[in-house]
Amino acid sequence: MVTASRYPVFLHPGHAAAASREFYASAVLKHGDTLCYVVMPDHVHWLVQLKGDLSVLVRVYKSRVSMVVGKPVWQSGFHDHALRLEEDLRATARYVVANPLRAGLVTNITDYPYWNAVWL
Known part of the structure; x- marks a missing residue:
């Protein structure tokens, strides 16, 4: 999912933290379980x-x-990709x-706070 005009909304730490929390909101969880995500400055990747x-x-999430x-x-719409059975989820x-x-936002993923994965 991409922000409108690719504006870096999530450079603001409060906005990035909010976007991260909403993956676990009960209204979102009714429709899917978050396996992993990363909130980038102007877009979000989400494995669900x-x-x-x-x-x-x-x-609901947006x-x-x-x-x-x-x-x-x-931005309206989103790009999706369904994983095939042979694709490795992890x-x-x-x-x-x-x-x-x-x-190039960080050199170590542990330095980036806006991601999570169920395998941790």
Whole structure:
């Protein structure tokens, strides 16, 4: 999910922390279980196990983040990719949470506070 005009909304620590917390809000958890995520300055990567409709899950998450931040945050739509059975879930999760390293935001992932994975 990408922020509107790719504005770096999540450079603000409070906004990034709020976006991180909302993955675990009960309204979000009704639609899917977060396996891992990373909040980048202008977008979010999210590996989720669905319990229902992906569009509903994304809409609920985006809405909650925008409400907490206090303004519309998101570009419309989202890009999704369904994992095939042969794809390694943990390898995908490692790829997701390594985004801050590849972007040069940190040199050690433990220095980046806005990510989580169920395998920790």
